[in-house]
Amino acid sequence: MTDAEYRREEFTTDDEDPTASWDWYLSNRQGSVGLAFRAEEFRSDAYAQNVGRFQIVRFSSAAVDYRRSRRNIRADEGDNSYRLLIPLRGRFEFEQGDSREIFQPGKIGFFHWNRPLFMTHDDTISALIMTVPEGSIDPRRAEDAPLALDEKRPLVRALDAQVRLLVEAEGWTAADFSVAFSGALMLLDGVLNPFPAVGSGTRAADAERARRLIEEHANDRAVTPRAIAAILGISEPTLYRALKRAGYPSPGAMLRAVRVERAHRRLSAALPVDMDRIAFEEGFPSTRRFRESYREHYGRTPAETREDLFGDGGG
The missing domain is CATH 1.10.10.60 (Homeodomain-like)
Structure with missing residues (x-):
């Protein structure tokens, strides 16, 4: 019998020290990340939901640079999870390894949390970030995944809709949320390693x-x-x-x-x-x-x- 519960929380940066409070929140909800604040008056807010390791966060943030270095990764030793990123508003740049992409609404990102990364944006953005626990999808598929998913594929659009449902729907129980979350992971698994098109004959x-x-x-x-x-x-x-x-x-x-x-x-x-x-x-x-x-x-x-x-x- 599992004692996992459905939990949700809302967060808004502290008026007296907004940068320190955002740094604290990210460390607790995502992990160790280096921040360089660029907005004169920084503000951010977030809404998180989770059942165990199944977590999704909707957040908005003023201009800031996010850098996850090898030192940050060592601080989160043992966290080999991934993240799915769905922009809701604004435009930001993302880099991991040799891949560089510009993300905005309609374009979905998938990245490794245990590898260095850099993300930046000049204006206020909002996005969904979904934790993909290690072992929740085929590790070989995750290892070879592209940074940006092909938004023209119907399966990617279905994944987008399923993740948004997790945030927009109300009345979740632990069982219902975990089943819906697992459905999103199943779609992601298919997106990362689709069966090839079969020819004729x-x-x-x-x-x-x-x-x-x-x-x-x-x-x-x-x-x-x-x-x-x-x-x-x-x-x-x-x-x-x-x-x-x-x-x-x-x-x-x-x-x-x-x-x-x-x-x-x-x-x-x-x-x-x-x-x-x-x-x-x-x-x-x-x-x-x-x-x-x-x-x-x-x-x-x-x-x-x-x-x-x-x-x-x-x-």
């Missing part, structure tokens, strides 16, 4: 049919690569070749990934969990195999994910 159609079968029936332990090939009326080697040409993983790898990711979404809700039941209902042959597959995919055990998100090993 018979084998391309077989690959798409195989993908749909896997996604629809992955929780059935009787669904195997051999069973999928039989349903399609092709041999297993032909199925493997069709998927490879389409840019997909092997059918066995796709089955494991779908099962693990669905189990992960259940672990990411602030509700009691039963590992044996999750393993059984998501199509794993045993709880032990579920734990092994989960660790291979996310780099941590299911219990470690629960502990990190909600302070609860989850059984």
Whole structure:
């Protein structure tokens, strides 16, 4: 049983020492960041919501430079999370590694919190910043992610809408908020590593049919690569070749990934969990195999994910 609660708080910089109060707030809500204030009369405010590590903050700020150095990163030792940034008003510049982008409403950013970064803006801005906990999305996808997401893709627009909903809706409970937050993470996972477009031809159609079968029936332990090939009326080697040409993983790898990711979404809700039941209902042959597959995919055990998100090993 998790004791995670839904919490929200509002913040406004202190009139007597606004810069010090903003520095304090960022350190407590995001982590260590170096600030260089450039507005004559600095003001900022924020509205934060969270369930465990699932956090989203809406903030506005007068002109300031934000720099997260290696020293800041060391001060937050062990925080390997990411951030999703959705501008609401204004224009600001962002740099991380070799990537440099100008962000404004309509353009979404995704960045590593455990790497140096620099952000600056000349005028007052407002934005949403969503914490993406380590292990909450596929680490390989996160590692290779671009700084700016492609705003022309419908899936990116769906992600934008889902994150805004978290802030705009009222009446959240811990369970509802964590489920909606997990939905945003699922969209983000798809944005960062979409399946490639499949070309034309018979084998391309077989690959798409195989993908749909896997996604629809992955929780059935009787669904195997051999069973999928039989349903399609092709041999297993032909199925493997069709998927490879389409840019997909092997059918066995796709089955494991779908099962693990669905189990992960259940672990990411602030509700009691039963590992044996999750393993059984998501199509794993045993709880032990579920734990092994989960660790291979996310780099941590299911219990470690629960502990990190909600302070609860989850059984």
